[in-house]
Amino acid sequence: MIYKYTVKNNTYNFESLRELMAKASPHRSGDVLAGVAAKTYEERIAAQIVLADVPLKQFLIEHLIDYEKDEVTRLIIDTHHKERFEKVSSFTVGDLRDWLLSEEIAGTDIADLSPGLTPEMVAAVSKLMRNQELIAVAKKCEVVSRFRNTLGLKGCFSTRLQPNHPTDDIKGIAASILDGLMYGSGDAVIGINPASDSPSRVRQLLEVLDMFIQKYEIPTQTCVLCHVTTTMEIIEAKAPVDLNFQSIAGTEAANKSFGIDLKLLDEALEATRSLKRGTVGDNVMYFETGQGSCFSAGAHHDLDQQTCEVRAYAVARRYSPLLVNTVVGFIGPEYLYDGKQIIRAALEDHFCGKLMGLPMGVDICYTNHAEADQDDMDNLLTLLGVAGCNYIMGVPGADDIMLNYQSTSFHDALYVRQVLGLKPAPEFEKWLLNFGIMDEQGKISNAQSAHLLESLNHL
Structure with a gap:
């Protein structure tokens, strides 16, 4: 699937969810060395805007590494808790961010949802968050x-x-x-x-x-x-x-x-x-x-x-x-x-x-x-x-x-x-x-x- 964003007659094309995720990631030297990072700050922001509108369901359809080729992918898909996911199944990545940051959502709510989230969904939402937001949501979570x-x-x-x-x-x-x-x-x-x-x-x-x-x-x-x-x-x-x-x-x-x-x-x-x-x-x-x-x-x-x-x-x-x-x-x-x-x-x-x-x-x-x-x-x-x-x-x-x-x-x-x-x-x-x-x-x-x-x- 191709993901696109157009601003001022400039269109940014992302050829796959894998590329979109990489380009939306905050800048770091390892991604530059790997050749997967956004080339410019503008391209990174475009990717984040597009990623915010991706439905969470898309991560269950478009696997970032082929199911047949990788046992970690098979583990992720085979153990995904569909019932826990149901409460956020209509969400986009941006919706999940807003839900996590809501004052009405407590750590127990996040713990209940956790088995319904794949790591790709979690990675995606983190790419949309400021440092203070990463801190605020993590603070809610108690894992004993x-x-x-x-x-x-x-x-x-x-x-x-x-x-x-x-x-x-x-x-x-x-x-x-x-x-x-x-x-x-x-x-x-x-x-x-x-x-x-x-x-x-x-x-x-x-x-x-x-x-x-x-x-x-x-x-x-x-x-x-x-x-x-x-x-x-x-x-x-x-x-x-x-x-x-x-x-x-x-x-x-x-x-x-x-x-x-x-x-x-x-x-x-x-x-x-x-x-x-x-x-x-x-x-x-x-x-x-x-x-x-x-x-x-x-x-x-x-x-x-x-x-x-x-x-x-x-x-x-x-x-x-x-x-x-x-x-x-x-x-x-x-x-x-x-x-x-x-x-x-x-x-x-x-x-x-x-x-x-x-x-x-x-x-x-x-x-x-x-x-x-x-x-x-x-x-x-x-x-x-x-x-x-x-x-x-x-x-x-x-x-x-x-x-x-x-x-x-x-x-x-x-x-x-x-x-x-x-x-x-x-x-x-x-x-x-x-x-x-x-x-x-x-x-x-x-x-x-x-x-x-x-x-x-x-x-």
């Missing part, structure tokens, strides 16, 4: 997940304690864990990106983490972010696996580049749940995504990178995960050039993930060769706190010495909690209070650091 604690509740703001070390040195990791806990970090997960994906090393790290949280009865979960097949191997060997991690993307071909498909993820979910290690819930999967991953794998099918990203959320939604986060600036300036593009992409991802019913976190980050700095990240951090982001990263000094990128620190999480009046997950907050790390006003004390330090020295 549970394993050893309860994440995503209104008024809560959690962190992944990320104690990475370039050689997986246990003492270095232990020092970072102590530092994070003393600042109230780690309620989302204590998660290590290992320098080695070897099963023996992954198991060793998991056993150390498990020993520590069991000794002090810390109500959180642990994860070593290795490939899903490595985790499945050590599950068979009875390793103490809480969460099964995997990077995912929005096309079958991109997922194949990660060495996964839906069948493998199905098996991973079943294997991890079989361990029954959760105490308050069984959300056992942890997924990471990022705009540009499909294009970097040569697997984007001429889609814009943001639409590909939201399709990845359909994959995540299948597995009722505990955690999903977009590692927004990690891939580099080839995909998100500067602070402005990173901020916009993060707000889009968070908004779209929440609309898809996912417990969204954001790794607020950038690489050292991007046109961004920590002031940009402070701005984004504050915006996401207002938007109701479930969790962020807690990295010592905000500088990941293993992955070599800039993220957010334990102090950054404290700042957001203090200025916005937010708290850790309730079970974790109770532990912090009982252990003397935090007082009733949310202020941090170091009274118990010596006891934790002594324990960590023995690991």
